[in-house]
Amino acid sequence: PPEPPSVQWTRRLIIVAFWVVVACLGLPYWLWTTSTYRAHLPLEVMESWSEGRACSMHFPMYIRLSVHGWSDSMEAELITQVQRRWDAVPETYPLDFRLAFGHYNDSELQRDWSMTVTVKTEPGVQPQAKLQPMSRSLDLLYGYGRSEELRLDALGSFIAEEIRNVFKDERETLSYMLGNSPFAGDQEVLLSTEARADLEARVTRAFSYASTYHLTFSLFTSGASPSTWDIDAALERYMNPLIRALSNISHFTVDTQVQLHASISPSIAGPQFDATTRDWKLQKTDLSGFVNSAEWPLSPSIGSGPTINFVLYVPAPDHSPLVLAETGGTSWLIPQWGGVQILNLGSKQSDQLTIGNLEPIMLTFANQLTSLIGLPPSPPSLALRISSLTRERATSLIISASSTLGALARLTLKLTSIAIPNTVAKSVEDTIFHLEQACKDIHVGDFQCALENARIANDQAERAFFEPSMVGQVYFPDEHKVAVYVPLLGPLAVPMVMAALKEIR
Amino acid sequence: MQSLPQVYNDHHKAILYGSAAAVRILAAVAFPGLPDTLSLRAELATPVNSFKRLQEGLFLYQRGLDPYNGGIFHQAPLLLPLFSLLPSPAFASGTLLSVLLYTGLDLLVAECLYYIAQSGAAYISRRYRSPRHDRTWTPASVAAIYLFNPYTLLTCLARPTSVFATFFTLLSVSHACQARTATAAFALAIASYISLHPALLLPPVGLLCYDRLCLLQHQGRDATSNGAAIEKPTSTKIAHDQRLQARPLELTLRFSGIYLATFLLLLTLSRLLLPSWSFMPSVYLTPLTLPDLTPNSGLWWYFFTEMFDAFRSFFLGVFWLHMLSYSVPFCLRLNRQPLAAVVLIMGVLAIFEPYANAGDAGVWLSCLCLLSHLFELSSSHRYTFPALATLLYATLLGPAFHHLWIYAGSGNANFFYAITLVWSLALLVLLADTLYAALRDEYEAEVPEAKGREIRQV
Secondary structure, three states: OOOOHHHHHHHHHHHHHHHHHHHHHHHHHHHHHHOOOEOOOOHHHHHHHHOOOOOOOOEEEEEEEEEOOOOHHHHHHHHHHHHHHHHHOOOOOOEEEEEEEOOOOHHHHHOOOOEEEEEEEEEOOOOEEEEOOOOOEEEEEEEEOOOOOOOHHHHHHHHHHHHHHHOHHHHHHHHHHHHOOOOOOOOOOOOOHHHHHHHHHHHHHOOOOOOEEEEEEEEEEOOOOOOEEOHHHHHHHHHHHHHHHHHHOOEEEEEEEEEOOOOOOOOOOOOEEEOOOOEEEEOHHHHHHOOOOOOOOOOOOOOOOOEEEEEEEEOOHHHOOEEEOOOOOOEEEEOOOEEEEEOOOOOOOOOEEOHHHHHHHHHHHHHHHHHHHOOOOOOOOHHHHHHHHHHHHHHHHHHHHHHHHHHHHHHHHHOOOOOEOHHHHHHHHHHHHHHHHHHHHHHHOOHHHHHHHHHHHHHHHHHHHOOHHHHHHOOOOHHHHHHHHHHHHHHHHHHHHHHHHHHHO | OOHHHHHHHHOHHHHHHHHHHHHHHHHHHHOOOHHHHHOOOOOOOOOOOOHHHHHHHHHHHHOOOOHHHHOOOOOOOOHHHHHHOOOOOOOHHHHHHHHHHHHHHHHHHHHHHHHHHHHOOOOEEOOEEOOOHHHOOOHHHHHHHHHHOHHHHHHHHHOOOHHHHHHHHHHHHHHHHOOOHHHHHHHHHHHHHHOOHHHHHHHHHHHHHHHHHHHHHHHHHHHHHHOOOOOOOOOOOOOOOHHHOOOHHHHHHHHHHHHHHHHHHHHHHHHHHOOOOOHHHHHHHHHHHOOOOOOOOOOHHHHHHOOOHHHHHHHHHHHHHHHHOOHHHHHHHOOOOHHHHHHHHHHHHHHHOOOOOHHHHHHHHHHHHHHHHHHHHOOHHHHHHHHHHHHHHHHHHHHHHHHHHHHHOOOOHHHHHHHHHHHHHHHHHHHHHHHHHHHHHHHHHHOHHHOOOOOOOO
């Protein structure tokens, strides 16, 4: 018997009820839960930073000039002369020298001068230039012949030349760094190949910049003595002044340890006795394996920030004196790790290393520390070297942060299927903000703040790029989605689709 | 000897209840470790109804802390004051008292089932009267099946709190059979408050309510107009007097309104008991987002242990939508047998709920006996025997494989999940079979000559 219409309608209503659940509740829910969330990133700004268009890297160096006993007008005249020299031979890129005379003006007193130049003029002496080691100042002594008058242009060119000499190496380093990056200007300093190789070695030897470094001083004794060392006093006398001087740039924490019966690593050949010089020689090939990382407790993770290890090794009496084969020296530096020294006590074996024993050791360690921090070797004034380091680090951090931003922008455009969480967008915003701040600080001459901002920018850029939740969906091919949906939804869909088709027909 | 059946026939309810209570209490007394062992079984105790977790929450609650801080307690807050009246189950007296409480609950549930069976809602509705109405089982049999069902016995001893939800659900159904809308909505709201899924019983219980209301009104009118009590309508097509009948819209609004109001009232009461609203995510988001994947006899946990994070929320939605999509179509199709719709949707819930357990399945199997007049139709030679045998097989192998997986270490999760799937399959076969029987019954009411013949779906 044919179906009464009420039954037909009931059937239609039931099919519609099932399909309504699918279409009105299921589909929107599916779209909502499986669409990847991509936060908005300021791609144009990121690309402009990565291509070096966002900041022109030139470093204004504010130099204060004060001449002994001259009046203001004469100083102003002198400054004009010096500027004229610099404009004539503009080999100052990327440093931009701005000279001002030492007139006690409130706003200029607040400024952190890059260097102070004091000039004395005396008749009959040879021109001399002397840098103060612990402060950023240059003392110039200019002499002129008895019969001559002081010529301002000669004095001016002397001052210009001396100032340029002081900053010559820094110019080369900065220009080299900028030359390798998108921020390169059009004037580059030409370097010879040896100079370039030197520069590269210096840069790769140093640790990357961190705001905290952990210094570890370890004494490893081959036998049972010496077992103690007067390290605290030695550190206080020889190392702490350097650490204090560097404290503007990074913070240092110091740990010390002593390990007795420390044996040399079995993987190296070991010291060989040389009969001609009657000492034990350590081959160059052994140097990299000398630090017995298996048995010597040397790699703790003390905290955030890299650990710089300084190792003092006292060889056994039957292996001493122990020296390096080629050079005959007793210390070497391991790039991006730390430094090692060998202390040959000779006949004066005692149980304790006194501060007298430790003096040359500490000085060598201090020297190694400066290389590992990346401190430039010249000019011969510590304060100037530290401020030069500030500028170099700020530059390298800005370059690194910009390139990370560029890589992130390219990644976002290329991989359209990855999710970009809000944290990444926030980190990118922070990075760009701090980069802009750093750029402004550099243009104003406040290199300390520039370093701080550049460090934060670099940290945030790294955090944005290496966000772990971004890569979750990268390697998820679309075919796998079939395998995820079909086993459950296939059997659900079949009766619904068949019923709907039958009903429509 | 004649007196014994006499006593039985006169006081069959008392004897039934007495013996059921005696069995439970004897089991608790004779095997003192049994309640504690059973309350740890994965099939009986799930993260949302376990007695042990209730004790955890109770401990924190009695010391004034937020019981949901521990992260393992996911049950309704109003159970806490109730259970804090009982002594701690660390002592034997505490265990015995809790078993007594659950025995009382079981007896109340049996009373509800008795009433539902007695009211005849299974085979009479306002537009339909089953031709098999004389084949139904007596109410006492239905209650006895519930009370002596092994799943129910084990559940009573394991004491999960889902028994409260069961009680209130069945109370709601029994009040719906008496056409008391307000109390039915109230009871259903309490049941949904305790565990979330009875909310899906709103359409069928509402339909049942409306149906019984019309039927009783009509019967009342028939009784007063004819002056004689007519127990059953004489024809399957009943003439309605539309003007005096309850309006469906008004009933729906009243029903849903009371339901929502009660639910909100219960939530407010819970908030007053507790220091904060933190119970809401813990109690209600747990079935929705499944943070706790402890193995149970349901289908969800295994699937979600292996689901990729990106698709997890989508599939949670799929599973919930699947479960709730059965509500309305069942009511549409079975609107002439609303009690059948209620029982079948209870079955869907028992099989597909997020934290399924053997207790809910046992309750459903007992409720199936309310539709006992359909049993002769349910292909007893084809499906019912294999289904029941499979149930028995799964019941015995399930704990064995669980032990093998977790304690002996020589099986793995697949063993246990396979048995769980078999269990669900058996329940599904029973469900589908009962649905077929209900539909065939309707068909035979219209086409009486089809009785006894094979039919096919076109």
